[in-house]
Amino acid sequence: MLVELVIAVVMGLLFLGIHRKVIARIQGRPGPPIWQEILHTLKFSFKETWVPRTASTLLYVGIIAVAMGIWTAALYVVLAGGSILILFGIYMLHKMVEHGVGLSPGSPYAKFGGIRSVISASSEIPLFAVIGGIYFFTGSLMISDLVAYQADNGPLLLSILPAAIAMYLVILSKMHYGPFSIVEAKEIVSGYQTEHFGVWRAGLQIGDAIKTFVLLYAFVLIFVGQLGPVLLLVAMLALLVSLSFICAVSPMLSPYDSVTVQMVAICILVVWLGVLVVIG
Amino acid sequence: MEKWKVQTMTIAAFIVVIGAWAAGLVGLIGQGATAALLVVFFPVLCLGMMLWWTLGKGEDDLPFMGY
Amino acid sequence: MASAGVAGEPFFALPFGDIVNxxxxxxxxxxxxxxxxTLICILSRPEQQLDVVFGTDAYYAKGVTGKELRFRRFMSIACGCATMAAMVxxxxxxxxxxVSMVGVxxxxxxxxxxxxxxxxxxxNYGIIAIVATIPLFGxxxxxxxxxxxxxxxxxSAMASGMPLIAKMLIIVGVMGEGIAPFYAAKAELFRAPGAPxxxxxxxxxxxxFLRVVEILLTV
Amino acid sequence: MISGYIIGLIVVFAGVALTFSAFLKERDDVHKLILADLTEIAGLAIIALTATDLAEALIIPGLVVGISELLAVSEIYLTREKLFFQPEKLFTIEVMDSAPGIMGAVLVIFGIILSGFTGGAVAATGMIFYFLCKGHKERFSLVETVSAYAWVLWIAAFFTFMLAPSYWFFGVMMAGGAILAKVVAKMSLIGAMRGESNA
Structure with a gap:
């Protein structure tokens, strides 16, 4: 468990580095080396650190531990083949991390990031299309059951493509530099993370790393099935590169457009679910 | 928070994390218990390790208010 | 236990007659x-919100003090307790x-x-929350x-389970208490100072919302 | 039976639809609040349609939550519109000077005869009427004390049921009396609290 956790942190940071590298190459820049995010995290953890005078101290510090803790729990759920309902619950609880990080320091920029994270709540709704679709098809939400189901019936990716697309959208809306990442847009400095510097930012980076790893891993497990270590890594990398590609070629949407696009996606998914229920 | 408190907390968290992992490996405690302990103490350990060197270096200050 | 496929095997139950928490x-x-x-709300002091005086370099802090602080802390702790109760x-x-108590x-x-x-x-949120109690109780x-x-x-043990109309009413009610299409008012509530x-x-x-999804998949 | 239930449901939902259409037209905030309360009552009606003993037990918590939501929202309205001052005299009619004592007494006695929740509500109406006419200074601590003791009696009655079931009749009478006193005390406080310095 501990070994997997450390692997998840390192691999997640590496994935984030690859993400930046791919975006840079697509945009014709050299980009940072792929281990840059690991170096970042190390660098941040040696920086001068304090708590802003206006901050709500316990929340300011505690929310970092929450960020790492919930994704550690998510990693365990995926490894143990637990319920994807828990996994998605944790994904939505991550929203609270954004609010807490944004609202605790008292900075107006961070606060804007937090408020934007409230209005982008629509990015979570496709999850329920995923859950609904999977439950409808397989009759179970346990990852272990899903893996067994796919071993018998072939990958779910082909049979319930809309659900896969929905989950893909969900992961996309949490990637850095993506079209939906309005919570960390540059016009509000660094969004909700503006006032978390030094060690606090390093902690957020670790949480982010586990999050990236868990989401990619969960996508592969849920929609492709159990693979060997090498194939698994290849699948996760392919998924990541496709996400990076979308992030590289699409502009960041304005908050209003971002919500609108997600709403349209939700409507399409709801119609699909309705059709499923009617036909089934 | 004073330095010695953070350092004590870090060492305690380190012992718990390693202990939970080892106990989980040899089967003293269940998988769920290992996971629960790790979820609580791994973040403490991470923050504590990073704060080990840097704590108390800076004065607290107002947030960033623009360029 | 029919919900084992949804949320995992239950490991602790506290029965009160036929109602089992x-x-x-x-x-x-x-x-x-x-x-x-809830613990963070009890232990943490609230943040002071900084604001720039528009058009100048000056800024000021909006704090939460005294009576207001005590009242808001009490309400948020009550909110936390109601949430915990709804979870189990x-x-x-x-x-x-x-759910409606959380609204209050x-x-x-x-x-x-x-x-x-x-x-x-x-x-505005309060009006929606009151109206949302009809579908909930209904x-x-x-x-x-x-x-x-x-x-x-x-x-969950029954073959027929909860009627579809009841499920839909309950989900509409929970949505009205403050998620998805009705969260616009809540984004504005977030502008108030006092973080936790x-x-x-x-x-x-x-x-x-997370709990209602589990309930509706189970029953 | 089920068809009657469905007819009832249809009627209630038609009522809800009516209030919603009123909602769409209404612009005034206070009126919106009142309409919201009306819809709340429709929610209670849906519970009442179940028409079992359990439904009766469900209505009371529903009612309590509804009332507290209404109080909270109207409190926000008062803060927002800065309405902190009580009007001098709400309204005066002749009967309020001549008859409060006898009316109050009749209602309270009738309530005691009815006993239980219903009796509590009737008796409380008598109390409210009395307080409304005669003023209500310095009586809260007494009413609160009565309410608290009634609560203790009620709990004691429940323990009687659980520990000594053979004394069930004693328990029933104690619970009925206590709930009567409690409902009377609480309801007579509702209208009277606002604007007092010790409220």
Missing amino acids: YFTPYTAVLFGFALLF SGDVFNFTLF CIIGIVAAVKSRHVLDAAY GAAITLATTGTLSIWEL YVIMIHVSSLLM
């Missing part, structure tokens, strides 16, 4: 999260009651803020009338 891994995670934020409740009607507490958390903007948003009552029980365990208390607003309604 239970912890599955899923509800335990949600319960722990609510407990954590094994009874549809109790769940809807706690959310109004209470921002009621003491002296900002017309925030009060406006809170008023859903529970229709369940009772058609199946004769409100216990989630018994409903304000965050409780969203923690509670998010957890409600």
Whole structure:
């Protein structure tokens, strides 16, 4: 468990580095080396650190531990083949991390990031299309059951493509530099993370790393099935590169457009679910 | 928070994390218990390790208010 | 136990007659999260919100002090307790009651803020929250009338389970208490200073939503 | 039976639809609040349609939550509109000077005869009427004390049921009397609290 956790942190940071590298190459820049995010995290953890005078101290510090803790729990759920309902619950609880990080320091920029994270709540709704679709098809939400189901019936990716697309959208809306990442847009400095510097930012980076790893891993497990270590890594990398590609070629949407696009996606998914229920 | 408190907390968290992992490996405690302990103490350990060197270096200050 | 495929095997149950409060891994995670934020509300002092005086370099801090602080802390703790209760409740009607109680507490958390903007948003939210109690109670009552029980365990064991109309009513009610299309007013509530208390607003309604998904998949 | 239930549901939902259409037209905030309360009553009606003993037990918590939501929202309205001052005299009619004592007494006695929740509500109406006419200074601590003791009696009655079931009749009478006193005390406080310095 501990070994997997450390692997998840390192691999997640590496994935984030690859993400930046791919975006840079697509945009014709050299980009940072792929281990840059690991170096970042190390660098941040040696920086001068304090708590802003206006901050709500316990929340300011505690929310970092929450960020790492919930994704550690998510990693365990995926490894143990637990319920994807828990996994998605944790994904939505991550929203609270954004609010807490944004609202605790008292900075107006961070606060804007937090408020934007409230209005982008629509990015979570496709999850329920995923859950609904999977439950409808397989009759179970346990990852272990899903893996067994796919071993018998072939990958779910082909049979319930809309659900896969929905989950893909969900992961996309949490990637850095993506079209939906309005919570960390540059016009509000660094969004909700503006006032978390030094060690606090390093902690957020670790949480982010586990999050990236868990989401990619969960996508592969849920929609492709159990693979060997090498194939698994290849699948996760392919998924990541496709996400990076979308992030590289699409502009960041304005908050209003971002919500609108997600709403349209939700409507399409709801119609699909309705059709499923009617036909089934 | 004073330095010695953070350092004590870090060492305690380190012992718990390693202990939970080892106990989980040899089967003293269940998988769920290992996971629960790790979820609580791994973040403490991470923050504590990073704060080990840097704590108390800076004065607290107002947030960033623009360029 | 029919819900084992949804939220994992329950590992602790506390029966009161036919109504069983239970912890599955899923509800335990949600319960722990609510407990954590309630503790933060109890222990943390609120943040002071900094604001730039428009058009100048000056800035000022909006603090939360004295009576207002005590009231808001109390309301957010009450909100946390109601959330925790809703997380472990094994009874549809109790769940809807706690959901509407969370609605009351959310109004209470921002009621003491002296900002017309925030009060406006809170008023609109309150009206929606009151109206949302009809589908909530209606859903529970229709369940009772058609199946004769409100216990989630018994409903999940039944072949027919909860009627579809009741399910839809309950989900509409929970949405009205503050998620998805009705969150616009809540984004405005977030502009009030006093971080841990304000965050409780969203923690509670998010957890409600996560729980209702589990309930509706189970029954 | 089920068809009657469905007819009832249809009627209630038609009522809800009516209030919603009123909602769409209404612009005034206070009126919106009142309409919201009306819809709340429709919610209670749906519970009442179940028409079992359990439904009766469900209505009371529903009512309590509804009232507290209404109080919270109206409190926000008062803060927002800065309505902190009580009007001098709400309204005066002749009967309020001549008859409060006898009316109050009749209602309270009738309530005691009815006993239980219903009796509590009737008796409380008598109390409210009395307080409304005669003023209500310095009586809260007494009413609160009565309410608290009634609560203790009620709990004691429940313990009687659980520990000594053979004394059930004693328990029933104690619970009925206590709930009567409690409902009377609480309801007579509702209208009277606002604007007092010790409220």
